[in-house]
Amino acid sequence: MSAMNRDKMLVEAIQSGTVVDHIPAGKGLTILGRLQLKNAEVRLTVGLNLPSHGGGLKDLIKIDEWRFTESDAAEMALFAPRATVNIIEDYRVVRKFPIGLPERFVGVFKCPNTNCITHNEPVDTRFSVLAADDAVKLKCHYCERAFADSLFIEQGSL
Amino acid sequence: MSNPLYRRDVISIGDLSRTDLEFIVNRSAELKQSGPLPLLKDRLIASCFFEASTRTRLSFETAVQRLGGTLIGFSDSGNTSAKKGETLSDSIQMIASYADAIIMRHPQEGSARLAAEVAGVPVINGGDGANQHPTQTLLDLVSIAECQGRLDGLSVALVGDLKYGRTVHSLAQALGHFNPTFYFVSPDALVMPAYIEDSLTAMGIRFCRVGSLEEVIPMVDVLYMTRVQKERLDPTEYTHIASQFILKADMLAQARSNLRVMHPLPRVDEIHPSVDRTPFAYYFQQAENGVYARQALLSGVMNEADELSFPGGR
Known part of the structure; x- marks a missing residue:
């Protein structure tokens, strides 16, 4: 079996759910962590360092019985902006879309500004996404500071 | 017609349009001219200072009382249930x-943004940490319009700590509505942040960095001085660097006759007292305008009319 066929089989080998494909190699575990935070019971299968179509390596995550919405997918966008999401039903890909940066993140990340009021109050954090050239920044709705995406990628859970 | 501020929260200078800013500047001049009017009669304003700030609090509370409003509140969080x-x-x-x-x-x-989201009445931000202090910027605009007779097309030098100074950031943003030319004068370690310069570029605003105060003085209408804080600079360099950003009266020999020196106060030593006696000094008038700017803001937020009128006549 060629590498490509083996890869295709991995993508389609769940009955229904979501396959997140083309995750940059090394980022799979980060995404896994965030998925488990959202749903600790979810059944996950993970492929790390799989051969990618364009050469190089990728990670891949299969999620049983959970069909991602675009907003579920958007939460992963900072970690794997070029990943694709495949929605599977009856072993077939019924919908495929790229993970895209959303306009805003609500209740997903902590504000890196430790003096931001969101750390002390029962309120969802809100960040608007400022994308210019290759740099992505997130601006806090409350403290109005903008932070490089790397600050969010390094941080743990909310 | 209702005025553009009626029932609005005033949290961040970026929330205010050119029309909003002009309304406040004009209303402030009218109130300074007219003397106290009962524009806040039968209104109860809460003055909530979770952090002490005597100057800002007294200025706000004076504005409320001069307009006939009443106050409740606290001057620091020591005795509140926040404790x-x-x-x-x-x-x-x-x-x-x-x-x-x-x-x-x-x-x-x-x-302040959070408070505005949970309060059913207008919230006015008198400073939220290092973020915003919009009424300082409003009084700066009121003072600039007053001493120059206009806001459009002015040449303005911003001097001192341009990196951490929220006052100069907000002023640059607000004046950006009025097609200014900016000159930035600061130590190398305290230059204007890239994000401010980028936003000015995006707005088509002309600006440049200038190395010294002397060089910039003949070119500007407004010289806006701010304090360089000792702790921001290497202690061994502080004395040498800070001395380059101290304004003395003799440095103003080449100034335009309409130049005015402004400062958010308190000053430490960046404006020598010799400047106080020159016709260029404007920082004390600026501080006084804090009350009129806040009266203008409060009267607009609390009264629908866009003309200066009030129940029962003067």
């Missing part, structure tokens, strides 16, 4: 049920 662990959201909802508007200052960034 008992109550959230800001709960405190503000409670206060909003008593008062017609809330003026607040709080040590944490974003607190």
Whole structure:
């Protein structure tokens, strides 16, 4: 079996759910962590360092019985902006879309500004996404500071 | 027609349009001319200072009382239920049920925005940590319009700590509506942040960095001085560097006759007292305008009319 066929089989080998494909190699575990935070019971299968179509390596995550919405997918966008999401039903890909940066993140990340009021109050954090050239920044709705995406990628859970 | 500020929260200078800013500048000049009017009669304003700030609080409270309003509130959080662990959201909802508007200052960034979201009455930000202090910028604009007779097309030098100074950031943003030319004068370690320069570029605003005060003085209408804080610079360099950003009267020999020197106060030693006696000094008039700018803001937020009128006549 060629590498490509083996890869295709991995993508389609769940009955229904979501396959997140083309995750940059090394980022799979980060995404896994965030998925488990959202749903600790979810059944996950993970492929790390799989051969990618364009050469190089990728990670891949299969999620049983959970069909991602675009907003579920958007939460992963900072970690794997070029990943694709495949929605599977009856072993077939019924919908495929790229993970895209959303306009805003609500209740997903902590504000890196430790003096931001969101750390002390029962309120969802809100960040608007400022994308210019290759740099992505997130601006806090409350403290109005903008932070490089790397600050969010390094941080743990909310 | 209702005025553009009626029932609005005033949290961040970026929320205010050119029309909003012009309304406040014009209303402020009218109120300075007219003397006290009962524009806040029968209004109860909560003055909530979760962090002490004597100058800002007195200026706001003077504005309320001069317009015939009454006040409740506190001047620091020592005796409030914040000490008992109550959230800001709960405190503000409670206060909003008593008062017609809330003026607040709080040590944490974003607190005023949060308060505005939970309060059913207008919230005016008197400073949220290192983030915003919009009424300082409003009084700066009022003072610039007053001493120059216009806001459009002025040449303005911003001097001192341009990196951390929220006052100069907000002023640059607000003046950006009026097609200024900016000159930035600061130590190398304290230059204007890239994000401010980028936003000015995007707005098509002309600006440049200038190495010394002397060089910039003949070119500008407004010389806006700020303090260079000792702790921001290497101690061994401080004396040498800071001395380059101290304004003395003899340095103003080449100034345009309409140049005015402004400063948010308190000053330490960046404006030598010799400047006080020159016709260029404007920082004390600027401080006085704080009351008129806040009167203008409060009267607009609390009264629908866009003309200066009030129940029962003067």
